[in-house]
Amino acid sequence: MGRIIKHEGAVAMRMQRGAVQGLKAFARGEVTWAEVEGMTFEEAKAIAQVGCDLAAAGRLEEARILFEGLVEGNPKDAAARAALGTVYQKLGKLDDAIAEYSAALEREPDNPVALANRGELYLRRGERQGFTDLANAVEADPHGETAGGRRARALVKAITLVAVEKLKEDSQP
Template sequence: MGRVIKHEGAVAMRVEQGEVQRLRAFARGEATWAEVEGMTFEEAKAIAQVGCDLAAAGRLEEARILFEGLVAGNPRDAGARAALGTVYQKLGRLEEAIAEYSAALARDPVHPVALANRGELYLRKGERQGFTDLANAVEVDPHGETAAGRRAKALVRAITLVAVEKLKEGAQP
């Protein structure tokens, strides 16, 4: 049986017992807003695909809005966080991108997109963690099945070639 919520000057609203329980679970941090709303994995995936399509079409602000909404609804979704990080990176919001990639990796330590992209950003900042992230991205996608895995492999190869050349230069009399 539902509960009726009334307040002055407003229409009565019925809240079902299941909703009350989901809201309480959300308040305790045991459920995401997406779970309260009843969003399915398939629905979230469809929204994420639209976000990816928008980003691919260069409509980054619209993609950002979708991915920020997905992350707000389910902050535990590593894929949405990595996608939001990618959009932030393309928008030049690099610190926010790193934060989203790090949040994605906290949930999924072997997420190839988060590893490759965060690794690239850390390298740009001159941080050694960048090479570690790229090496881990290659390790989780050794055959380059994802674009992120292929890019990580190419970057590791380029870094290695530069290092070998520097060693050769240092060894010459």
């Protein structure tokens, strides 16, 4: 990522021509800061992978910093928002996690990670929306290709088994 302002001499500063247009587009909400800076999808993906690796190693604060930076640079990135939600969830910041999962789902309604994790949090709160989210996660990932999809499937199965047992108990005299 390059610098936008170039210093020329002690007093005068001149902005690169494209940078001015980029800043104006950013101010109008037409582009993200990541786009102004010229961050590529591959660069964002590489940063996200480091964040995932840090989280997997238990280095949650460092992962949080990386994902917060990615989200700040590109608030439209549903995957980064879902990953930030996961880190918040692991840190016990459950309201922040739900907010990030919800923001991810505004952009990508079938994101299995955001659906599964938000669903689990809603269920813990006793909210029926949790089951809907889990069912949608299973539908979004019917073959269990993601960890979120597999966890959603397992939770739906467990909830169903508990419900069936409850029905059996209630129907016995």
